[in-house]
Amino acid sequence: MSTVRVILGKEWASSLLTPRGLLLLAIQVVTMSVLAIVSLSLPDLSLMGQAGLLKLLFQVAVALAVALATLAASLTVAGERDQATLESLLLAPISGTRLLGAKWLAAAGAGAVHLLLSLPYLIVMGAGTGLALWRVPAGLGLALLLMAGYTGVAVAASTISGRTFSALVSTLVVAAVLEAPGFAAGALPKGALQKWLATISPGDQVMTLAGNLLAGKGLSGLGTSWLTVAIFLAAVYLAVRYAAAHLELMGGDAQ
Amino acid sequence: MIDVTGVTKRYKSYLAVSDLSLNVPQGEIFGFLGPNGAGKTTTIRMLSGLLLPTAGEGVVGGVSLHDRQQLKRVIGLMPESQGYYGYMTPLEYLGFFGRLYEVPAAKLRTRIGSLLETVGLTYAARRPVGQFSRGMRQRLGLARTIIHEPRVVFLDEPSLGLDPQGQREMQQMIRQINTEWQVTVFLSSHLLGEVAQLCHRVAIMRQGEVLASGQPEALSRELGQGARAHIDVGDIAKAAVVCGEEGIAILERDGQRLTVALGADHEALPRLLARLVAAGVAIYGAVPQTATLEEVFLNVMQSPAERAVSA
Numbered sequence A: 001m002s003t004v005r006v007i008l009g010k011e012w013a014s015s016l017l018t019p020r021g022l023l024l025l026a027i028q029v030v031t032m033s034v035l036a037i038v039s040l041s042l043p044d045l046s047l048m049g050q051a052g053l054l055k056l057l058f059q060v061a062v063a064l065a066v067a068l069a070t071l072a073a074s075l076t077v078a079g080e081r082d083q084a085t086l087e088s089l090l091l092a093p094i095s096g097t098r099l100l101g102a103k104w105l106a107a108a109g110a111g112a113v114h115l116l117l118s119l120p121y122l123i124v125m126g127a128g129t130g131l132a133l134w135r136v137p138a139g140l141g142l143a144l145l146l147m148a149g150y151t152g153v154a155v156a157a158s159t160i161s162g163r164t165f166s167a168l169v170s171t172l173v174v175a176a177v178l179e180a181p182g183f184a185a186g187a188l189p190k191g192a193l194q195k196w197l198a199t200i201s202p203g204d205q206v207m208t209l210a211g212n213l214l215a216g217k218g219l220s221g222l223g224t225s226w227l228t229v230a231i232f233l234a235a236v237y238l239a240v241r242y243a244a245a246h247l248e249l250m251g252g253d254a255q
Numbered sequence B: 001m002i003d004v005t006g007v008t009k010r011y012k013s014y015l016a017v018s019d020l021s022l023n024v025p026q027g028e029i030f031g032f033l034g035p036n037g038a039g040k041t042t043t044i045r046m047l048s049g050l051l052l053p054t055a056g057e058g059v060v061g062g063v064s065l066h067d068r069q070q071l072k073r074v075i076g077l078m079p080e081s082q083g084y085y086g087y088m089t090p091l092e093y094l095g096f097f098g099r100l101y102e103v104p105a106a107k108l109r110t111r112i113g114s115l116l117e118t119v120g121l122t123y124a125a126r127r128p129v130g131q132f133s134r135g136m137r138q139r140l141g142l143a144r145t146i147i148h149e150p151r152v153v154f155l156d157e158p159s160l161g162l163d164p165q166g167q168r169e170m171q172q173m174i175r176q177i178n179t180e181w182q183v184t185v186f187l188s189s190h191l192l193g194e195v196a197q198l199c200h201r202v203a204i205m206r207q208g209e210v211l212a213s214g215q216p217e218a219l220s221r222e223l224g225q226g227a228r229a230h231i232d233v234g235d236i237a238k239a240a241v242v243c244g245e246e247g248i249a250i251l252e253r254d255g256q257r258l259t260v261a262l263g264a265d266h267e268a269l270p271r272l273l274a275r276l277v278a279a280g281v282a283i284y285g286a287v288p289q290t291a292t293l294e295e296v297f298l299n300v301m302q303s304p305a306e307r308a309v310s311a
Helices: A002-017 A019-041 A049-073 A076-082 A086-091 A096-127 A135-161 A164-187 A192-199 A202-214 A223-250 B040-047 B068-074 B090-100 B105-118 B134-145 B164-179 B192-198 B216-223 B236-246 B268-278 B293-301 B304-310
Strands: B002-011 B014-024 B029-033 B055-060 B075-078 B152-156 B184-188 B201-206 B209-214 B227-233 B250-254 B257-263 B283-289
Touching: A002 A019, A002 A096, A002 B090, A019 A049, A019 A096, A049 A096, A049 A135, A049 A164, A049 A202, A076 A086, A076 A096, A076 A135, A076 A164, A086 A096, A086 B075, A096 A135, A096 A223, A135 A164, A135 A202, A135 A223, A164 A192, A164 A202, A192 A202, A192 A223, A202 A223, B002 B040, B014 B040, B014 B055, B014 B209, B029 B040, B029 B164, B029 B192, B040 B152, B040 B184, B068 B075, B075 B134, B090 B105, B090 B134, B105 B134, B105 B164, B134 B152, B134 B164, B164 B184, B164 B192, B184 B192, B192 B293, B201 B216, B201 B293, B209 B216, B209 B293, B216 B293, B227 B236, B227 B268, B236 B250, B236 B257, B236 B268, B257 B268, B268 B283
Parallel strands: B029 B184, B029 B201, B075 B152, B152 B184
Antiparallel strands: B002 B014, B002 B055, B201 B209, B227 B257, B227 B283, B250 B257
């Protein structure tokens, strides 16, 4: 377990304390600040009501945090390979599974920091809605499931695809394939097809769960959403395991 | 310390290493030579646990080649192209790898200090590695390679890209870790002078197969196209006649100096000198020449047909 902690520490330092990590955190903060100011000052948006604005800002905060953390995660192994640091890591007595597990955990953790940075804005926005404020961090907690899923996809793609650019492209392709049905469902009239399309998108389902929390409702009766998220996370876990086996088999060699 | 038999690595239809057998005793510096694509790096990656052999058995540092996790604890590898975390200082870099190898904290502190001293980087211990020259990075890489006190270290082109002074310093450090830290060294290098100076024994590889191995001097004798000698004489015409009578080929005439081919006959030079003295030829000097490792290497690299043509 200690080797995992060592990798975790190094990954956290490079995710959060390097110029690249700080830049990504700054993008989150600046975007949230701009959106918060715009939402509170534009009369057209205020027509949505405070609860509507909270939901919109929440969705943007989660999407942005997941996108930035996924971007960083897709560099995690491919970047080490590009910089020729991967071989030294693989020489250490740590299994591929533990190495990738630690990198995944670190990427999801860095993503959690992005979400945490959005929390004050969302609390301010939720303060006028009469909503119990614990629902905001709880909603972000649910968003962590999506964060864990997509950072896992990025870590696996980063390992299997070899180079940074192909890692980025393959992560984007996976995200597009998974989320496109959800977007398509939003454009369709209500019906069986629309419901089915929305069901298979993990992002849509996590937003449904979090949206229910923010609307003051419970999480019961959302079995399909939980199932979609569970299947998504299980598939990502298997993909990371496969990538770890691939990494050990290739001994760090690029494809 | 390294004892492997029949080690083979095949990638689909490409045979990278074929039926390799090696025995390197403890404390030796072993040179591993071959042109690009010969299979040296693949061999090193198999012997260090990075790659699993397709076939073959053996132990490195007392650990089976197939027990890759355990193997990584007893070996150190400095890859040919090694990257560094530019934002870390040497203290952080070595600390990171030391913890990864589970070196106890108290021991790690003293180990890092003495390693930085060995590789001459104590003065830069708190500077980011990103500001280091190539030579400094190579030295840090060597320190990283032995941070966990491995029994065997594999150095893949450690002097690549270094200036002559850097190469000399690297050679001194390799000798130092071999003698002071009692580490067996497996050295792959294209710098044949470096290998000849450092290594107790060498192996020469081509297209995945070891073509020759042994002590550099023995290889020079056996595979260096025979020994030669420079002889400075008073009467070069008379000396040439004597050489002809003795059946010794003259390779070159330069002023009063004859360069003659002696072949594999160790007695040829004293016999020739005795005949020259008997013939009344004054001898001012006689210097036997053995083939350099470079000549041996180039000779071994030729195919048998090419060798026949050269002969």
